[in-house]
Amino acid sequence: MNALPRHHHGASGVAGPLLYLRRSHAVALGEWVEIRMPDRSPWRGQVIDAGREVTVIQVLEETVGLAPAQATITLTGEEASTVVGRELLGRAFNGIGSPIDGLPAPVGEATRPIWGAPLNPVRRARPADFIETGISAIDGMNTLVRGQKLPVFSGPGLPGLELAARIVEQARAPRDEAFAVVFVGIGITARETDAFLERFDRSGARERSVLYLNQTRDPTIERLLAPRVALTQAEYLAFELGMHVLVVIADLTHYCEALREIATAREEIPGRRGYPGYMYSDLASIYERAGVLTGRLGSVTQIPILTMPDDDITHPIPDLTGYITEGQVVLSRDLHRKGVFPPVDVLPSLSRLMNAGIGEGKTRPEHRAWANQLYASYARGCEARLMAAIVGEAGLSPVDRRALAFSERFETAFVGQGERRRGIEATLESGWQLLEELPREDLTRLSDAAWAARSARATAGAAE
């Protein structure tokens, strides 16, 4: 790109967020545009369809009051970019990177295009460093590692954001390395934002974080830029300054709705439930911006949060997300009603990178077998619960009855840890205690070796 700016007097039309320009030359796809009218602050936009006959510009602010014939349109010759740098830590911006904390705009250390380029897959290093979140259902059963993208599938009214806040507050990297948080709020309410920030402040995480907040009242279309502006900053901190960056994005559901709105405005053929057919690729261009690079220090880890409409995990938003991310942490309304916090349903939850992050030298050698056994016993208990609903507990076999009792305790004592942070040792210990209440023959996933190792350690612990 990098052509000189060109000015057009008058556009041919505007419809919703789209502005149409006739007979323009040398327009570049993705080019950044400024639209001016007398006595108004300029609008910003981007070329999404460059054509000799008609060029379409997506305007990033509310287009109310835009009179196309009277506007001056400047094609800037540049692509959408944002200022990045260490200096942004501790600051708050809106979705397109303008300060909202009353301080002057940062000069930054560099300006980077927000769309990013795909990481060359051969330059990626395999994520394998355990991040201790202090949450048993995650650390023990669905371990998070550096460079992973692990979303939280929440539901309306479920504490997804609260769980994310807690992770940010509690997360410990294995070695005491430089780490930062980038938080992107997309279409979330002021109340939610405040609650989140309050936790942040309390934990002293504020100085090492950068906030990008697109609030409910902000233009929808800005929602499409917010995560990209934020990830550009995250990548800079990670890959150029060598920091370990945790990116929390809430709420992706609002992002997808904005995407649908634009697609509708462009009269595109709608895909499932009205969402555009390219939503998979679009979401991937956000989620895939997580990772670790060979020979560089830092990492980008993403925890996106989304709300499953109607608690429906097959809805296109969670569905496409699950197809891109490396697992998911699913919240359960049932557990929430029972007062379990965090209400993580471990069965549909998954961390695909867990195996690389656990075991000898990372957590404990028997971590895998331990988790397999907890899963097996809990799954059996849940199955028994369904059966008991029909035939009554008395109709269950003794093994099933034990599994049922186990699953109840697993939910309240292990998953439902409440407000306290649990280190990985405490998490494993809590799981062992539940398993030990079952007779040895019910623990078919535990080899004698794993069992012996545990018994030896338990005895040694008791002797101390």
Place this chain on the structure above:
Amino acid sequence: MSDVARLVRIVGALAEAEPLAEGASLYELVRVGNRGLLGEVVRIAGRRGTIQVYEETSGLSLGEPVTLTHEALTIELGPGLLGGVLDGVGRPLVDVALHHGDFVTPGTTSPTLDAARRWAFTPTVPPGSVVQGGDQLGTVEERPGFVHRVLVPPDISGTVASIDGGDFTVHEPFGRLTDDTPLCLAHRWPVRRPRPVSQRLASHVPFITGQRVFDLLFPVAEGGSVALPGGFGTGKTVIEQSLAKYAKADVVIYVGCGERGNEMAEVLEEFPHLTDLRTGQSVMDRTVLLVNTSNMPVAAREASVYVGITIAEFYRDMGYRVALMADSLSRWAEALREISARLQEMPGEEGYPTYLGNRLGQFYERAGLVTTLGQPPREGSLTVIGAISPPGGDFSEPVTQASLRVTGALWALDPELAHQRQFPAVDWETSYSLHAESTTAWFVAHVDADWPAVRRETLALLQRDRDLREIAALVGPEALQDEDRLLLEAARLVRDHVLGQSAYDPNDALSTLTKTFLLASLAREVLTAGTRALAAGRSFEQLELTGITRLMAELRSAPIGELDARAAALRQALEGVAG
């Protein structure tokens, strides 16, 4: 007329250019814009050409040039492909990284094969030989122990005027035909055109996967094709990767089509350190990876499966047993849909173009067991396993359905099983293989005469298990008769330890046919022994099967050398059960 047109429109992965030279043809390769991005002409209307661009179009400007190349999208075939990692249009990603750094930027021109590398060529025909497409001219050792047969390209024939042994780059002629046609190690082939074969054959030899559930219940023949659909997280990638690591194949082409970058990092870290048990060489030595992750350009995703299958055919033509894994064909279909939508074609079901079924069919059709062209006579096979990612895990969608019309087997994955960590989460009720019958004789001859009986009884047990579990859900398992409770227990054993197989257990990730047969037989013996004991008047509780379950669990994750001893111990314990 000039071969240069100018861009008049750019939207998404498509660009339009005018005035297109009259000689321009459909599917011709073009260079787009000042940076020379790769593209392919997908529509010609008068003087306007529509181009599918394989690289990021953002930044392309109206008025930039579009240059015709008069060539179709081709891939360079020759020694040096094995062990390589290519992007969707065949550029080696290591080389791209060397020139462009950690991020992929548009306008790269790295050639597929290393032009500088020399290969020791040994001719196998003398000058004067009359040759035609597919005839072997000589050999190169492409990887330690891997004989790369250098063949006459399919479209060429004549008399060999000269042919020399020695070290050659892929482009230096090692000989000539009398009409002066140079003979080189490399040639190009248009990826959308299947490579010709002499004859297609019916196959009775199973493609051995090393996964019990497939080898035992749903075997596919060499040269067959499989649809592998499943919702997110059901284990498609783990299965595809396990096949790439352990299946019995000489060459593996792995197409990561619109999936995750970290998965590729995992493959690249693991494969070089894994040993192919048959050759003793690294698994990477038999593998070509094609990688176009979900965030890489969508048009290249569309091309990547064709590039992959063309490379697969190239090795098949040498007489090898080739397997191609595509993960996932849904992402390929979505790329097709996205391009079709931009072309404003009439959408069919769920927005996919009406030719989706056709294209998928043409792709799967390239699988097969064949007699290759040329001398000496060779048989080669290409087995295709295509992962499918149905929206919401619902198999009624177009990509799954279109695949089922053309594939020989369905390996269906079930989220419910995955949530319970029952891996591989294969739904044995929905899954099938049309090759189960035709491969039976092979199993009888090479594994055990009892193979068909064990397979049949395992399936029958699972069927009975399903019915019983439905009843148990209504009346409670305690209300069932002892025979039925025994059956439920035996079926659990089969589900957990015969069909269940952990990809992360070093001793169990690969199951030999002997081990597969052993485990299935043992489960059958448990049922027999239990039935006998019940008949002799013992109650279900008295059988104490939990000990047996543990022995079975430990046996399946024991080192291969211990299997026989452990099986003997289990059989002894069974005698106690039978009383």
